[in-house]
Amino acid sequence: IPPTPFGLWISSHHGCPAEMGKLKSLARFRDTLIELELWGDFRANKELNELQAFRKLRSLGLCSTELWGHTLVPYIQDLPELESLRVDELKFTIDEARLLSQLRQLKHLSLAVYDSATPEALDCLAGFSHLKSLSLYLNKPFPELSECLSRLESLSHFEVNNSKLPEGVFRSLGNLPQVEELKLINANLMDKDLQDLSQAPTLA
Numbered sequence: 001i002p003p004t005p006f007g008l009w010i011s012s013h014h015g016c017p018a019e020m021g022k023l024k025s026l027a028r029f030r031d032t033l034i035e036l037e038l039w040g041d042f043r044a045n046k047e048l049n050e051l052q053a054f055r056k057l058r059s060l061g062l063c064s065t066e067l068w069g070h071t072l073v074p075y076i077q078d079l080p081e082l083e084s085l086r087v088d089e090l091k092f093t094i095d096e097a098r099l100l101s102q103l104r105q106l107k108h109l110s111l112a113v114y115d116s117a118t119p120e121a122l123d124c125l126a127g128f129s130h131l132k133s134l135s136l137y138l139n140k141p142f143p144e145l146s147e148c149l150s151r152l153e154s155l156s157h158f159e160v161n162n163s164k165l166p167e168g169v170f171r172s173l174g175n176l177p178q179v180e181e182l183k184l185i186n187a188n189l190m191d192k193d194l195q196d197l198s199q200a201p202t203l204a
Contacts, residue, residue: 023050023051023053024050026054027050027053030053030054030055030056031055031056032056033054033056033057034056034057034058034059034081035057035058035059035060036054036057036059036060036061037059037060037061037062037063037086038061038062038063039063049075051075051076051079052075052076052078052079054079055079055080055081056081057079057081057082058081058082058083058084059082059083059084059085059086059108060076060079060082060084060085060086061085061086061087061088061110062086062087062088063086063087063088063089063112073099073100073102073103076103077102077103080105081105082103082105082106083105083106083107083108084106084107084108084109084110085100085103085106085108085109085110086109086110086111086135087110087111087112088112089112089114090111090112090113090116091113091116092111092113092116092117092118092121093116093118093120093121094118094120094121094124096121097120097121097122097124097125098124100125100128101124101127101128104130105130106128106130106131107130107131107132107133108131108132108133108134109128109131109133109134109135110134110135110136110159111135111136111137112136112137113136113137113138114137114138114139115138115139115140117138117140117142119142119143119144122142122144122145122148123144123147123148125148126147126148126149126150126151126152127151128152129151129152129153129154130154131152131154131155132154132155132156132157133155133156133157133158133159134152134155134157134158134159135158135159135160135183136159136160136161136162137160137161137162138160138161138162139162139164140162140164141162141164141165141166142166143166143167145165145166145169146166146167146168146169146171146172147172149169149172149173149176150172150175150176152176153176153177153178154178155176155178155179156178156179156180156181156202157179157180157181157182157183158173158179158181158182158183159182159183159184159185160183160184160185160187161185161186162185162186162187164188165187165188170189170192170193170194170196170197171196171199173196173197173200174196174197174198174199174200174203175199175200176200177201177202178202179200179202179203180202180203181203182197182203
């Protein structure tokens with residue numbers, strides 16, 4: 001592993017069998033590890049505070065790890081340079097949204113919430129005015145998504161994976177003053193949707 005800044009992705013075909021305690025072996029790279037993504041059977045436990053050692057982390061991804069909820073955010077909210085967070089397979093209620101709102105330094109957020117999001121959580125997400133990019137994986141046409149997007153005026157990148165987007169989403173996106181890039185996966189676009197998107201002044 002090089003002594004210069006680097007990223008690390010830990011995974012395997014059946015999930016990573018390593019335990020959180022194994023992160024201790026990376027402690028000597030605490031000044032150079034800037035990206036960390038964990039896939040597999042990691043679980044929240046008393047050793048979760050190992051993440052706090054990596055003060056230079058700019059990007060953290062937790063996918064299929066079950067590391068979430070009230071046990072996680074207290075340990076990552078003090079990472080001063082953390083700008084990007086990706087969490088997969090999470091329950092997204094108002095409790096989780098309020099915890100995320102404490103991470104004021106975040107600029108990039110990716111959440112795979114599928115059908116677990118609640119209207120209250122999406123309403124809280126609308127208050128994340130500091131976000132530059134947002135990626136959402138959803139399984140439902142949440143009506144609250146349109147209002148949420150209309151309030152994220154600093155957003156320049158938006159990605160969504162959902163074939164059932166609610167009415168008004170494309171109008172909200174078209175009205176965002178700084179949006180430059182959209183990635184619409186499995187989205188069913190109508191002519192009116194394209195017309196709404198064409199109103200975005202900075203869309204590439």
